[in-house]
Amino acid sequence: MARGYIKIFRTYSYVDKNPVIDKVRTIMQDEGLFDQLTIASEISNVGRATMANWFHGPTRNPQHHTVAAVITAMGYEEQFVKKRAIDIERERKVAAEWTAKQPKPKKRSKPNGRRS
Secondary structure, eight states: OOTTOOOOOSSOOOSSSOHHHHHHHHHHHHTTOTTOHHHHHHHHOOOHHHHHHHHTSSOSSOOHHHHHHHHHHTTOOOOOOOOOOOOHHHHHHHHHHHHHHSOOOOOOBOTTSOBO
16 A cells, blocks of 8 residues: 555545544543543553554554553443444445545555656
């Protein structure tokens, strides 16, 4: 995948940062630890700088295992909840149509200017 290219998914997208960052922020605020990242780091074993980069820095899409480490350290569990029934064949058709409309990422040139 070309550097700087952001993959857009049909059923999950975001503009600036992954919405999970906002969810973790809310959890940490509810637990009184949003302004105490050093303590959150101690109990989750996730680096203070990592969390600071989620909330205030350049991180757009944190790794799942670091998010899970923080929320479970706060006493929360991750859940996947079924919201609706799906028609698999219809979803396959919609997904194929959506994919066909997406722009193709440009190939990255090699440093000497030759294409790979």
